[in-house]
Amino acid sequence: MADRMLQFVSIEQHQPDKRVVAERKLDFDEIYRHFDVSQAETQSSRCSQCGVPFCQVHCPLQNNIPDWLKLTAEGRLQEAYEVSAATNNFPEICGRICPQDRLCEGNCVIEKGFDSVTIGAVERFITDNAWEQGWVKPIRPARERDASIGIVGAGPGGLAAAEQMRRLGYQVHVYDRYDRVGGLMIYGIPGFKLEKDIVLRRHALLAEGAINFHLGKGIGAEDSDTEIAFSTLRERHDAILLATGVYKSRALGGPGSGVGGLVKALDFLTASNRRSLGDSVPAFDSGELNAAGRNVVVIGGGDTAMDCVRTAVRQGAKSVKCLYRRDRANMPGSLREVKNAEEEGVEFVWLAAPEAFLGDDTVTGVRAVRMKLGLPDASGRQSVDPVEQSGFTLEADLVIKALGFDPEPLPTLWNQPELEVSRWGTLKVGHVSFMTSLPGVFAAGDIVRGASLVVWAIRDGRDAAAQMHQWLDARPALAVAAE
Ligand code: FAD
Numbered sequence: 001m002a003d004r005m006l007q008f009v010s011i012e013q014h015q016p017d018k019r020v021v022a023e024r025k026l027d028f029d030e031i032y033r034h035f036d037v038s039q040a041e042t043q044s045s046r047c048s049q050c051g052v053p054f055c056q057v058h059c060p061l062q063n064n065i066p067d068w069l070k071l072t073a074e075g076r077l078q079e080a081y082e083v084s085a086a087t088n089n090f091p092e093i094c095g096r097i098c099p100q101d102r103l104c105e106g107n108c109v110i111e112k113g114f115d116s117v118t119i120g121a122v123e124r125f126i127t128d129n130a131w132e133q134g135w136v137k138p139i140r141p142a143r144e145r146d147a148s149i150g151i152v153g154a155g156p157g158g159l160a161a162a163e164q165m166r167r168l169g170y171q172v173h174v175y176d177r178y179d180r181v182g183g184l185m186i187y188g189i190p191g192f193k194l195e196k197d198i199v200l201r202r203h204a205l206l207a208e209g210a211i212n213f214h215l216g217k218g219i220g221a222e223d224s225d226t227e228i229a230f231s232t233l234r235e236r237h238d239a240i241l242l243a244t245g246v247y248k249s250r251a252l253g254g255p256g257s258g259v260g261g262l263v264k265a266l267d268f269l270t271a272s273n274r275r276s277l278g279d280s281v282p283a284f285d286s287g288e289l290n291a292a293g294r295n296v297v298v299i300g301g302g303d304t305a306m307d308c309v310r311t312a313v314r315q316g317a318k319s320v321k322c323l324y325r326r327d328r329a330n331m332p333g334s335l336r337e338v339k340n341a342e343e344e345g346v347e348f349v350w351l352a353a354p355e356a357f358l359g360d361d362t363v364t365g366v367r368a369v370r371m372k373l374g375l376p377d378a379s380g381r382q383s384v385d386p387v388e389q390s391g392f393t394l395e396a397d398l399v400i401k402a403l404g405f406d407p408e409p410l411p412t413l414w415n416q417p418e419l420e421v422s423r424w425g426t427l428k429v430g431h432v433s434f435m436t437s438l439p440g441v442f443a444a445g446d447i448v449r450g451a452s453l454v455v456w457a458i459r460d461g462r463d464a465a466a467q468m469h470q471w472l473d474a475r476p477a478l479a480v481a482a483e
Pocket residue numbers: 097098099152153154155156157158175176177178182183184185188189193217218219220243244245246269303304307444445446447451452453454455457
């Protein structure tokens with residue numbers, strides 16, 4: 001019923017409403033309200049059903065966006081769910097936390113002059129509604145296979161691969177050093193962007209589909225109570241996927257950088273997420289990782305920094321400032337999140353970098369210097385240089401370092417010198433095969449790409465699973481050929 005579509009000329013874009021600031025600052029619940037059926041249908045009908053849909057081209061999963069928008073507009077919600085789930089393992093999560101302004105919605109052809117279709121919000125609605133209706137079912141493979149797969153890391157990359165392999169009937173085992181499933185989706189990303197129940201219900205569904213989870217089990221160099229040696233893992237399974245993410249915080253130097261009160265972003269966010277999940281967190285209770293009543297300065301301009309400032313607000317900080325050496329237009333974080341943070345009372349100190357941290361035992365202030373943007377380098381990014389005689393001091397009794405993450409040195413940690421890494425420490429894999437330098441050991445997600453996005457980890461996990469399946473399928477033929 002094409003006449004239901006193309007309504008963008010008469011129907012305005014309407015994103016889901018946000019909760020009012022005074023209310024949302026008091027808890028860690030998501031700030032966006034849900035579309036109801038009628039809003040989802042109406043907003044979907046704005047799509048012009050492009051012959052070459054740029055929204056789909058710019059979605060890392062190449063989701064069939066025009067198809068599920070049309071089905072939603074026509075009220076065929078179960079079919080919309082099935083089309084959406086065919087290309088995305090966690091559509092309701094991507095609908096919540098993808099930077100849509102840079103991906104699908106930012107490339108919607110009706111954006112210019114009319115505002116894009118609200119793709120993310122509809123995607124989220126379709127699967128949330130499917131859960132409510134009982135349409136989301138555990139995996140029941142058509143046939144079982146004997147081959148066993150070991151997946152290290154229960155983040156989006158590992159989980160997407162686990163689901164794809166289980167669908168094909170493999171015996172899938174997922175190992176994670178954390179006690180919960182989800183990787184950065186459970187302990188990194190705060191509840192106000194992604195409520196934890198959304199992640200936990202996915203875990204329950206995957207477990208119901210007979211994926212075996214081994215939580216609190218890290219992979220390391222030797223077998224112990226808490227760790228399994230990488231070599232043991234290889235003996236246990238026919239193929240391995242490494243999806244361990246990147247966790248080494250970039251360091252911050254300068255005078256006073258060893259003073260108390262300077263904490264790592266992920267420690268701060270993990271403590272907060274654990275508290276929300278009801279865990280006991282001594283470093284939160286002692287105040288070490290708690291912003292309540294403190295003057296907080298967050299250093300960095302990415303999504304992690306945005307999550308820290310907004311977490312500090314919710315913990316009841318006295319003041320929250322974000323120090324970033326470039327300007328608003330050149331920050332890596334999502335502008336939508338900057339706007340949300342500003343609404344919640346965060347002050348951005350653009351074009352400023354820390355020079356020194358003041359205080360004897362514990363930090364009392366950050367000595368900073370103004371920066372100016374210079375000429376673009378070979379990559380097109382403008383350089384930043386300090387402005388002479390521009391020093392100033394910000395009062396601070398908690399400083400959060402959010403400067404990004406690098407991979408841990410896996411070949412050393414796992415005593416696997418032959419596991420090849422790039423000069424950035426990420427695992428090297430075949431461009432198409434996703435296989436590392438070790439036969440039968442594949443890798444996907446941030447540990448291959450460097451710090452990236454959930455949607456890219458899902459894409460890599462799916463692609464790596466397809467390659468593992470192909471490799472496993474070819475094995476008997478290879479063995480026979482070798483005889
Ligand atoms: P991860 O999610 O990091 O999962 C890796 C898993 O491997 C973890 O569970 C870890 O415990 C486990 N592991 C690591 N080493 C071992 C070992 N030796 N043994 C056993 N287990 C191990 N992306 C977005 O798209 N939108 C956002 O809004 C967004 N916000 C973010 C906010 C923060 C604070 C951070 C840090 C990241 C954010 N990202 C966001 C990025 C996104 O979370 C990551 O790109 C994505 O989670 C990567 O998925 P992954 O599966 O590769 O790794």
